[in-house]
Amino acid sequence: MASISLRNVIKSYGRGDRTNQVIHGINAEIADGEFVVIVGPSGCGKSTLLRMVAGLEEISGGEIAIGARAVNDLEPAQRDIAMVFQNYALYPHMSVFANMAYGLKIAKVPNDEIIRRVDKAAKILELGHLLERKPRELSGGQRQRVAMGRAIVREPQVFLFDEPLSNLDAKLRAQTRLEIQKLHRELGITSLFVTHDQVEAMTLAERMIVLNGGRMEQFGTPEEVYHTPASTFVASFIGSPPMNLLKAAPGAAADIITGIRPEHLEVGAEGWPVQVDTVELLGAERLVYGRLLGQEPMVVRIDEAAPAPQGGDTIHVTPKPGRLHRFDATTGLRIP
Numbered sequence: 334m335a336s337i338s339l340r341n342v343i344k345s346y347g348r349g350d351r352t353n354q355v356i357h358g359i360n361a362e363i364a365d366g367e368f369v370v371i372v373g374p375s376g377c378g379k380s381t382l383l384r385m386v387a388g389l390e391e392i393s394g395g396e397i398a399i400g401a402r403a404v405n406d407l408e409p410a411q412r413d414i415a416m417v418f419q420n421y422a423l424y425p426h427m428s429v430f431a432n433m434a435y436g437l438k439i440a441k442v443p444n445d446e447i448i449r450r451v452d453k454a455a456k457i458l459e460l461g462h463l464l465e466r467k468p469r470e471l472s473g474g475q476r477q478r479v480a481m482g483r484a485i486v487r488e489p490q491v492f493l494f495d496e497p498l499s500n501l502d503a504k505l506r507a508q509t510r511l512e513i514q515k516l517h518r519e520l521g522i523t524s525l526f527v528t529h530d531q532v533e534a535m536t537l538a539e540r541m542i543v544l545n546g547g548r549m550e551q552f553g554t555p556e557e558v559y560h561t562p563a564s565t566f567v568a569s570f571i572g573s574p575p576m577n578l579l580k581a582a583p584g585a586a587a588d589i590i591t592g593i594r595p596e597h598l599e600v601g602a603e604g605w606p607v608q609v610d611t612v613e614l615l616g617a618e619r620l621v622y623g624r625l626l627g628q629e630p631m632v633v634r635i636d637e638a639a640p641a642p643q644g645g646d647t648i649h650v651t652p653k654p655g656r657l658h659r660f661d662a663t664t665g666l667r668i669p
C-alpha cells in the first residue's frame with residue numbers, strides 16, 4: 334500500500350497558441366490506506382486528474398508520487414495501480430474466472446498463485462458460485478463486481494475508480510456502494526474514486542476533493558465539507574437541495590453572502606418572512622420553495638408531519654443556532 338502525493342499538478346491539452354490548461358496546480362496528500370473521492374461537475378477535470386495518477390495522461394507540470402516514488406515518467410504498468418472504469422469491458426467469450434485471471438496470466442503469474450488470488454477476490458466479492466459463467470449470464474451489478482475482482486487480483490498499491498457505478502440503476506448503485514465500502518474495510522488499499530454524484534461522494538469518502546474548473550475548492554471529510562464549506566461553490570454543490578445563498582439576508586452587510594441550509598431553518602411565529610411559491614412532498618419531509626422578503630429564492634425543509642403551508646402563504650423562518658455561514662461576496666470564500 335502507499336500514499337499518493339499531488340504536488341502542484343498541472344495539465345494542459347494542445348500546443349502553442351492552442352494550449353488549454355484544464356488542471357491549475359493541485360496539491361493534495363492522500364494517506365496510505367485512505368479512500369478519497371474526487372467530486373465536481375462535468376468537465377471540471379476529475380477524469381483528467383485520475384488519468385494522470387494512472388499514467389494514461391502525461392503530466393504537464395508538478396509531480397505525482399505514489400509512496401516514495403515520483404511516477405511522472407513511469408508507464409501505467411509500472412505504477413502498481415489497478416483501475417475500475419464505468420465501462421467495465423469484460424471479455425464476453427471468457428468465464429468469470431478467466432476474466433479475473435487474464436491480467437495475471439499475461440503477467441506470467443504462476444497458476445497456483447492465480448487460483449489463490451482469484452478465489453480470494455471471488456470470496457470477498459461473493460462471486461464464488463459464478464466463476465464458470467460468461468458475462469452475458471450475469472446481472473449488471475455482478476458484472477461490475479467481476480470488474481472489481483479483476484482489479485483486486487492484481488493486489489495493487491492503489492485503486493483508481495472512474496465513475497464505476499454510473500451504468501447501474503439507483504438501487505444497484507446504493508448496493509454496490511456498500512460493497513465498495515466493505516471492500517475498502519477489508520483490504521484497506523489506498524483508493525481514489527471519481528464521481529460527479531455528491532451523494533456517492535458523501536457516502537463513500539473518508540475525505541473528498543471538491544474540484545471546480547480544474548481547481549481544488551476544498552479537501553476535507555464529508556462532515557467538514559457539509560458543515561464548513563470553503564466557498565459558495567462547495568456550499569451549493571454539496572447538499573440536496575443546496576444551501577440557500579442570500580445576497581441580502583436581514584442584518585447582513587452588503588459585501589457578505591449569507592448561507593443557510595434548507596434543513597437548518599425553523600418555521601415559527603416570528604422570523605424572516607418567506608412568501609411561499611410551491612410545496613413538494615418528498616415522503617418524510619416537504620420542501621417549501623419561496624422568496625425571502627418576497628425577493629430572493631429560498632428553500633425550507635420541513636417535517637412531513639408539520640403543518641404544510643400553501644402557495645401564496647407567508648411563513649416565518651429562523652436559522653437554527655450556529656448554522657449560518659458567511660462568504661465574501663467578491664471572492665466567494667468562506668469567512669471564518
Ligand SMILES: Nc1ncnc2c1ncn2[C@@H]1O[C@H](COP(=O)(O)OP(=O)(O)OP(=O)(O)O)[C@@H](O)[C@H]1O
Binds near residue numbers: 355374375
Ligand atoms: N484529450 C483532450 N484534449 C483536449 N481537451 C480535453 C481532453 N480531455 C479532456 N479535455 C478537457 O479537459 C477538461 C476536463 O475534462 P475531464 O474529462 O477531466 O472532466 P470530468 O470532470 O471528468 O468530466 P465528466 O464528469 O463530464 O467526465 C474539459 O474541459 C475537457 O473538455
